[in-house]
Amino acid sequence: MIDLSINFAGIKSPNPFWLASAPPTNSGYQIMKAFDTGWGGAVWKTLGVPVVNVSSRYGSVNYRGTKMMGFNNIELITDRPLADNLREIEEVKKYFPDHAVIASLMVESRAEWEQIIKDVENAGADGIELNFGCPHGMCERGMGSAVGQEPEVLKTIVGWVKEAANIPVITKLSPNISHITDPGLAAVQGGTDSISLINTIKSIVGIDLDSYAPYPIVDGKGTNGGYCGPAVKPIAMHMLKDLAQHPEIGKVPLSGIGGIETWRDVVEFILLGATSVQVCTAVMHYGFGIVREMEAGLRQFMEEKNYQTIYDFAGKALPNVTEWKHLNLKHKVVAEINADKCIGCDLCYIACDDGAHQAIALSDDPAIRIPSIIEANCVGCNLCSLVCPVEDCITMVKRDDGKENVTWYERTENDDIPVTFDDDRAGGKGHFVPTPQDALKHRK
Amino acid sequence: MAEYKRPTTKEEFDKNFKQKKPLMNDTEAYYEASRCLFCYDAPCVQACPTHIDIPLFIKQIHTDNVTGASKTIFAANWLGNACGVVCPTGVLCEGACVYNHQDVPPIQIGRLQNYATNTTISEDKVIFKAGKSNGKKAAVLGSGPAGIAFASEARTMGYEVDIYEAKSLPSGLNVHGVAPYKITNEEVLSEIEYLQKHLGFNIKYNSAIDSKEQIKKLEHNYDAIFLGVGLGNTRTLGLEGEDKANVVGAVEFIEELRKKQHKMKVPQKVVVLGGGNTAMDAASESARMGAKKVVLAYRNSKEKMGAYGFEYDLAISAGVDSLFHVTPLEIVGNGKVEGVKFAKTEIVEGKLKTNMKNTFVVRCDLVIKATGQAKMGRLFKLIDNLDIDNRTVIKVNAETFQTSNPKYFAGGDAINGGAEVVNAAYDGKMAARGMHNYLNK
Numbered sequence: 001m002i003d004l005s006i007n008f009a010g011i012k013s014p015n016p017f018w019l020a021s022a023p024p025t026n027s028g029y030q031i032m033k034a035f036d037t038g039w040g041g042a043v044w045k046t047l048g049v050p051v052v053n054v055s056s057r058y059g060s061v062n063y064r065g066t067k068m069m070g071f072n073n074i075e076l077i078t079d080r081p082l083a084d085n086l087r088e089i090e091e092v093k094k095y096f097p098d099h100a101v102i103a104s105l106m107v108e109s110r111a112e113w114e115q116i117i118k119d120v121e122n123a124g125a126d127g128i129e130l131n132f133g134c135p136h137g138m139c140e141r142g143m144g145s146a147v148g149q150e151p152e153v154l155k156t157i158v159g160w161v162k163e164a165a166n167i168p169v170i171t172k173l174s175p176n177i178s179h180i181t182d183p184g185l186a187a188v189q190g191g192t193d194s195i196s197l198i199n200t201i202k203s204i205v206g207i208d209l210d211s212y213a214p215y216p217i218v219d220g221k222g223t224n225g226g227y228c229g230p231a232v233k234p235i236a237m238h239m240l241k242d243l244a245q246h247p248e249i250g251k252v253p254l255s256g257i258g259g260i261e262t263w264r265d266v267v268e269f270i271l272l273g274a275t276s277v278q279v280c281t282a283v284m285h286y287g288f289g290i291v292r293e294m295e296a297g298l299r300q301f302m303e304e305k306n307y308q309t310i311y312d313f314a315g316k317a318l319p320n321v322t323e324w325k326h327l328n329l330k331h332k333v334v335a336e337i338n339a340d341k342c343i344g345c346d347l348c349y350i351a352c353d354d355g356a357h358q359a360i361a362l363s364d365d366p367a368i369r370i371p372s373i374i375e376a377n378c379v380g381c382n383l384c385s386l387v388c389p390v391e392d393c394i395t396m397v398k399r400d401d402g403k404e405n406v407t408w409y410e411r412t413e414n415d416d417i418p419v420t421f422d423d424d425r426a427g428g429k430g431h432f433v434p435t436p437q438d439a440l441k442h443r444k
Numbered sequence: 445m446a447e448y449k450r451p452t453t454k455e456e457f458d459k460n461f462k463q464k465k466p467l468m469n470d471t472e473a474y475y476e477a478s479r480c481l482f483c484y485d486a487p488c489v490q491a492c493p494t495h496i497d498i499p500l501f502i503k504q505i506h507t508d509n510v511t512g513a514s515k516t517i518f519a520a521n522w523l524g525n526a527c528g529v530v531c532p533t534g535v536l537c538e539g540a541c542v543y544n545h546q547d548v549p550p551i552q553i554g555r556l557q558n559y560a561t562n563t564t565i566s567e568d569k570v571i572f573k574a575g576k577s578n579g580k581k582a583a584v585l586g587s588g589p590a591g592i593a594f595a596s597e598a599r600t601m602g603y604e605v606d607i608y609e610a611k612s613l614p615s616g617l618n619v620h621g622v623a624p625y626k627i628t629n630e631e632v633l634s635e636i637e638y639l640q641k642h643l644g645f646n647i648k649y650n651s652a653i654d655s656k657e658q659i660k661k662l663e664h665n666y667d668a669i670f671l672g673v674g675l676g677n678t679r680t681l682g683l684e685g686e687d688k689a690n691v692v693g694a695v696e697f698i699e700e701l702r703k704k705q706h707k708m709k710v711p712q713k714v715v716v717l718g719g720g721n722t723a724m725d726a727a728s729e730s731a732r733m734g735a736k737k738v739v740l741a742y743r744n745s746k747e748k749m750g751a752y753g754f755e756y757d758l759a760i761s762a763g764v765d766s767l768f769h770v771t772p773l774e775i776v777g778n779g780k781v782e783g784v785k786f787a788k789t790e791i792v793e794g795k796l797k798t799n800m801k802n803t804f805v806v807r808c809d810l811v812i813k814a815t816g817q818a819k820m821g822r823l824f825k826l827i828d829n830l831d832i833d834n835r836t837v838i839k840v841n842a843e844t845f846q847t848s849n850p851k852y853f854a855g856g857d858a859i860n861g862g863a864e865v866v867n868a869a870y871d872g873k874m875a876a877r878g879m880h881n882y883l884n885k
Contacts, residue, residue: 064478064506065474065475065478065479341546342545343542343543343544343545343546344483344487344542344545345481345483345484345542346483346484346485347481347482347483347484349484350484366490369487369542389481390546
């Protein structure tokens with residue numbers, strides 16, 4: 001029997017699907033609707049001293065036929081009075097006592113922190129999330145990512161909060177930093193119960209070519225927004241991995257955020273150590289109903305892999321994410337083209353010839369468009385298989401016998417690495433490359 | 445039968461002749477363009493007789509550079525707008541689309557092309573202009589696709605160009621001969637008007653060239669002459685009774701249909717003779733004009749027809765019946781056609797034979813002969829040293845499109861015996877380049 005429920009640093013939730021603090025959690029109406037649809041928890045739109053927002057708030061990056069591959073916003077924290085939000089938190093908890101309602105908070109002084117923590121606890125919130133990530137607007141006022149970028153300040157504020165709070169505290173980190181472990185460690189040292197990441201990335205999604213202003217345009221001007229959506233998922237997963245693998249930070253529960261839209265995204269975040277996931281852009285694009293696909297897919301995955309709870313596989317990919325120097329240099333794959341499936345677009349050919357290692361040949365007969373792999377030149381880079389538009393047409397096939405395992409680390413230890421500019425041990429020495437003049441052959 | 449009600453208004457006509465490739469809207473074009481794979485050395489480009497850089501123009505549509513897309517299209521094909529909808533794309537570019545190999549619908553290249561050029565034409569964007577005058581003059585006989593393509597290309601190189609057109613409208617079969625569900629008169633004429641406005645060639649209407657004297661005058665006044673004269677009217681079959689009223693040629697029938705539209709009256713029972721694309725068009729059009737019974741009669745088997753399969757299917761879907769292995773012997777009737785007497789044909793020792801013992805009459809009140817055009821042999825005889833082949837088509841150099849008389853260049857149906865608009869567009873463009881090289885030797 002699959003049990004999706006979680007206990008995240010003491011916050012109980014019927015499933016790991018939470019709404020991230022964002023426009024979809026602006027009101028009790030939205031959160032009740034979300035819980036009714038299947039979401040297990042919600043992080044309330046950040047509470048604090050209410051702001052004044054601008055009109056024209058979101059921008060997006062579309063890719064080919066897909067809308068909102070990347071998304072950004074310049075909306076600030078809640079612009080609704082605190083009393084309204086507190087009343088609605090109470091109401092939501094009354095209807096959904098077993099769902100997780102977490103209050104995202106952002107204020108300035110210690111006195112404000114203490115006051116607002118008391119207020120949300122009284123309203124019945126199950127936990128607190130500290131918004132140290134917002135990279136637009138609020139950071140100009142010394143809050144949001146301005147805190148997330150200063151580990152010492154962050155640690156101090158986490159300390160204040162922990163002293164005041166009786167409910168679990170999640171610290172939400174900003175990705176706008178060189179090493180995510182710096183604020184991560186500061187949060188843990190400050191006493192946080194858990195960490196969530198990532199908040200949005202500073203971004204400009206586009207420039208209007210008539211007004212020369214960045215999107216979203218506010219009366220002829222714009223500002224940097226916070227970038228999110230499917231495009232940021234790889235960055236988020238990498239930062240999650242960094243925290244999860246850290247000996248101290250990895251001890252606290254991690255809530256994964258960043259571009260999550262499908263069950264597969266959910267599973268991948270869990271495999272990298274997240275034990276709750278937070279979603280915003282996918283809901284802003286498709287509505288709360290998107291959770292049905294996530295839940296069904298997660299259940300299917302767990303059923304097929306025979307997992308009972310998400311804790312059975314949380315972090316399971318972590319041992320396999322290592323440093324480059326520990327990768328096996330003796331591993332060898334080459335591309336193989338399935339001629340029955342090939343449609344002759346020849347994208348693999350031109351990608352390899354122009355963009356990689358000149359290891360794909362076209363037939364001399366122009367009527368034959370199925371290219372062939374020049375195995376001697378193929379370095380196993382995957383590019384052809386990545387550009388191929390046909391499912392399972394180009395596959396990477398293992399060629400080594402699996403008996404040898406030599407890493408860069410070991411070779412360094414054994415003094416067996418190239419050290420001079422023309423070292424004979426250069427990996428590409430003797431590897432075929434065409435002569436420069438071959439590029440102009442077509443000129444005749 | 446009788447799938448179509450006789451159209452009595454323009455609206456009803458347009459409904460019966462609904463466009464097979466309607467204009468795409470911006471959203472449809474955006475999503476369709478997003479599907480293009482941008483193949484290397486793309487098969488669609490190779491399959492296009494004018495070699496339009498299709499992946500490039502599709503990418504340009506997708507990146508909101510529709511004007512650039514039109515430039516790409518017109519640079520290769522001056523009839524790019526018409527070709528987008530009248531080309532048999534299923535056997536050309538779209539037939540070559542690699543998606544076909546995985547049973548994914550091919551990119552709708554024709555409609556995307558038409559979308560780009562139609563947008564540019566309706567916005568009257570300036571995307572090309574005439575070249576600086578080089579002091580040389582070219583005459584063009586015929587304002588069909590070949591002639592227009594020649595004139596346009598020649599204008600970009602600075603030639604002064606006069607087109608002599610026998611009829612009162614430009615664009616030849618594009619407006620007189622293509623089925624109305626493939627392109628509207630307005631769309632054909634708007635492209636010609638656009639080209640003429642931005643390139644500045646002259647068209648002299650109602651100016652048939654049919655005497656030695658006129659030819660001599662042209663040769664005297666122009667540095668080069670392009671023959672884009674097509675194939676002329678329907679040729680006679682030499683059948684008994686062929687001179688009866690309501691026995692018409694397909695070319696003339698379609699021309700009248702395109703001119704009169706809903707004002708034309710097509711009788712109840714129609715027999716169409718022939719098995720080519722024109723026969724399919726004429727049969728389909730008769731049905732769409734409300735004829736109760738339309739019979740397509742062809743002397744050989746269905747497989748032997750010259751028409752594309754999709755054209756035959758289109759006729760059948762309009763309610764046309766077909767008769768195979770029949771040959772007409774006589775048009776029967778008293779002054780006016782009342783039927784066609786056919787004999788069955790059969791293959792005897794690999795040859796098609798008429799079985800005179802097996803004859804019958806199909807009753808009808810209109811016979812449309814779609815059995816070929818007469819060709820322009822009479823005109824060709826007026827030109828000195830103009831070599832023509834045994835099909836009465838002009839022989840040209842395959843690269844320069846120059847004829848045996850070096851002053852003359854030719855293209856379109858007049859050199860290929862009848863092909864697509866896109867072939868004519870290619871010929872005209874290449875002939876202008878051929879002329880330019882020749883005159884600048």
